Amino acid sequence: MNKIIRHSLLYVLVALVVSIVLVPLMYLTTISLSSNIELGDFPKNFIPNLTVELEAEWDEDREAFTIYRYATKERRQALYRSDNFEEMARYFERYLNIYTEPEVLENDIEPIRETDEVIELRYRKNLFANYQKFFEIFSGARDALINSILAVFYTILLSLSIGGAVGYTLARTKIKGKETIGLAALVVRMFPIISISVPMAILLIRYGMFDTMLGLAFIYSIPNIGLTAWITRSIFLGIDKELEEASYVFGATKLRTLRSITIPLVIPGFAAASMYAFIIAWNDAAVALLLTDRNETLALLIFRSIGATGAIHYASAGAIILIIPALIFTFLLKDYINRIWG
Amino acid sequence: MSKRKTVIHSIKRIVKSPYMLLLPALLFYLLFWLLPVVMSIFQSFTTVDGTPTLQNFINMFNESRFMRALINTLVFAVVSLTLQFFLAILLALLINKKFKGSRLFLFFMIIPMALPQAAVGILWNTGLTEAGWLNSLFHVTGLQTVLESLGVLDGRTLWTNVTGTRAVMTIVLIDTWTVLPSVMIIILAGLQNFNRELSEAAQVFGASRGRAVKDIVIPIIKPSIVTALLLRLIAGLQVWLISVMIFGYGRVPYLLERVVYYMSVVARTDANYRMAVSYSVFTLFVILTVAFLFVRLTSGKTEWRKADE
Numbered sequence: 001m002n003k004i005i006r007h008s009l010l011y012v013l014v015a016l017v018v019s020i021v022l023v024p025l026m027y028l029t030t031i032s033l034s035s036n037i038e039l040g041d042f043p044k045n046f047i048p049n050l051t052v053e054l055e056a057e058w059d060e061d062r063e064a065f066t067i068y069r070y071a072t073k074e075r076r077q078a079l080y081r082s083d084n085f086e087e088m089a090r091y092f093e094r095y096l097n098i099y100t101e102p103e104v105l106e107n108d109i110e111p112i113r114e115t116d117e118v119i120e121l122r123y124r125k126n127l128f129a130n131y132q133k134f135f136e137i138f139s140g141a142r143d144a145l146i147n148s149i150l151a152v153f154y155t156i157l158l159s160l161s162i163g164g165a166v167g168y169t170l171a172r173t174k175i176k177g178k179e180t181i182g183l184a185a186l187v188v189r190m191f192p193i194i195s196i197s198v199p200m201a202i203l204l205i206r207y208g209m210f211d212t213m214l215g216l217a218f219i220y221s222i223p224n225i226g227l228t229a230w231i232t233r234s235i236f237l238g239i240d241k242e243l244e245e246a247s248y249v250f251g252a253t254k255l256r257t258l259r260s261i262t263i264p265l266v267i268p269g270f271a272a273a274s275m276y277a278f279i280i281a282w283n284d285a286a287v288a289l290l291l292t293d294r295n296e297t298l299a300l301l302i303f304r305s306i307g308a309t310g311a312i313h314y315a316s317a318g319a320i321i322l323i324i325p326a327l328i329f330t331f332l333l334k335d336y337i338n339r340i341w342g
Numbered sequence: 343m344s345k346r347k348t349v350i351h352s353i354k355r356i357v358k359s360p361y362m363l364l365l366p367a368l369l370f371y372l373l374f375w376l377l378p379v380v381m382s383i384f385q386s387f388t389t390v391d392g393t394p395t396l397q398n399f400i401n402m403f404n405e406s407r408f409m410r411a412l413i414n415t416l417v418f419a420v421v422s423l424t425l426q427f428f429l430a431i432l433l434a435l436l437i438n439k440k441f442k443g444s445r446l447f448l449f450f451m452i453i454p455m456a457l458p459q460a461a462v463g464i465l466w467n468t469g470l471t472e473a474g475w476l477n478s479l480f481h482v483t484g485l486q487t488v489l490e491s492l493g494v495l496d497g498r499t500l501w502t503n504v505t506g507t508r509a510v511m512t513i514v515l516i517d518t519w520t521v522l523p524s525v526m527i528i529i530l531a532g533l534q535n536f537n538r539e540l541s542e543a544a545q546v547f548g549a550s551r552g553r554a555v556k557d558i559v560i561p562i563i564k565p566s567i568v569t570a571l572l573l574r575l576i577a578g579l580q581v582w583l584i585s586v587m588i589f590g591y592g593r594v595p596y597l598l599e600r601v602v603y604y605m606s607v608v609a610r611t612d613a614n615y616r617m618a619v620s621y622s623v624f625t626l627f628v629i630l631t632v633a634f635l636f637v638r639l640t641s642g643k644t645e646w647r648k649a650d651e
Contacts, residue, residue, distance in 0.1 A: 192580045
């Protein structure tokens with residue numbers, strides 16, 4: 001009996017912790033899918049509405065149709081009044097995220113002009129409307145997305161080439177001062193990257209790389225090269241040296257051995273290192289804020305979008321776009337997670 | 343002739359030596375790390391035309407938000423670290439059992455850590471407003487009525503409308519939400535490495551459960567945790583982004599918030615740049631000092647334990 005109680009208490013605790021993590025994210029997702037009108041609702045929906053239920057009535061005095069919506073079960077809210085279906089369709093698209101043809105609305109609503117009754121309407125919401133509108137409202141979003149991808153690409157290129165060489169040297173050659181290199185890597189990692197970004201702004205202007213993605217990639221590579229060196233070192237150490245020696249015995253050159261034996265074995269390690277590079281470059285807004293001017297990255301654009309009033313649902317859509325790749329790459333890296341932690 | 347040959351020979355040897363593979367990394371860190379670090383320290387101690395001065399730091403100390411920024415940064419780092427550490431240990435000890443769905447549980451726990459900070463800022467911005475999801479959640483679950491009858495809340499709260507220490511605590515809670523699951527995973531991993539029999543043996547010999555945790559569990563999982571906590575502490579001292587997304591610049595100052603403020607919010611003048619550099623060098627100093635103290639404190643304890651044995 002005691003055991004059962006303890007067991008169920010454990011599950012209650014686990015469920016509580018999981019919901020503390022997931023509930024805010026669920027709300028964010030729902031807000032990113034909600035229309036302009038829904039944004040004003042209280043309490044906010046936990047689960048997104050897939051359809052919109054409305055009522056329409058013919059207003060004799062004003063000679064127009066009135067569209068109503070139930071914000072809560074009791075509270076009917078007049079939304080819009082018009083007898084022009086073109087305008088009504090535009091309103092539906094803009095404020096309710098309903099993408100429909102004026103003819104459809106006319107078909108549905110026009111009959112009540114004569115009968116004077118109230119009709120219930122039900123339309124499918126365009127779930128991804130905010131995701132489209134995000135790119136329209138924040139005009140630089142498309143470029144920012146491309147910039148983020150570029151910054152990621154350059155960071156991967158720099159970290160893998162420079163860090164991979166260090167990892168190989170540490171694993172395969174007898175050089176002096178390996179401990180010093182390890183210590184230096186730790187010190188570099190401890191330094192706040194933003195402190196380096198301040199003088200870097202001036203240096204990058206001098207190097208002609210201010211406001212470029214390559215310039216950002218150089219900063220992102222600072223922690224990443226060390227990390228890549230560390231990962232590739234352990235990979236190179238793990239490869240059976242005899243395989244390579246066998247390759248030499250059969251007359252392969254050093255380069256050929258590297259190409260056809262060593263590199264295929266190292267690819268998983270390099271993949272892991274690139275994912276780290278991806279996460280660092282993709283998630284950063286702080287360095288980008290200091291070192292770019294017009295060329296924003298997506299994370300920076302999301303950071304700045306906070307000031308735009310009445311656009312939090314579009315910003316939320318943008319945040320979800322930012323989150324998804326970061327999540328995917330973090331899950332792919334799950335096994336290494338302890339090591340980037342911090 | 344032979345002299346020339348040896349020169350060529352030694353050049354060949356240098357080019358072929360393994361150190362050459364380290365050269366790009368060396369150049370990279372000289373140019374993109376050491377140079378800016380040295381440059382910022384140099385700039386913080388000089389005027390625009392290069393004469394040495396302490397005026398930059400005097401200006402910084404006299405800046406109206408300096409003290410607040412320093413205190414907020416330290417309070418944030420210490421409180422968030424302590425809170426996260428103890429909550430994580432507690433949760434990890436409670437959950438340290440194999441249960442159905444524990445893999446799925448760990449899967450969910452990784453999510454907050456993966457989120458970009460800018461996205462976390464948006465997430466909590468949608469939550470802390472008057473009609474935000476936090477108030478909605480309270481309303482729907484009936485927590486609102488409970489808290490109102492207890493006198494804790496009075497109607498729908500605008501959570502961003504706090505100042506001073508309470509604003510710092512708000513960011514501590516957000517940070518804890520983001521980081522706690524991963525601290526817990528690290529501690530769980532440490533616990534799973536350690537042999538359960540040890541703790542049972544201690545209890546057989548009459549140690550209480552609390553004592554077994556303190557004297558056996560903690561020392562064994564310590565090495566992995568200390569590094570993790572050090573990195574957390576350093577990260578904590580660099581707080582600013584989420585706070586700015588929620589409170590804006592200036593209202594709840596932090597050291598790095600000041601750096602960013604003088605770099606990208608106000609006009610780009612020499613005076614503002616010197617202010618940013620001074621703040622950034624000062625932050626560096628604070629981080630190194632705190633990290634040093636932390637290492638001394640944690641390693642000191644281990645030695646004391648050994649002596650005790």
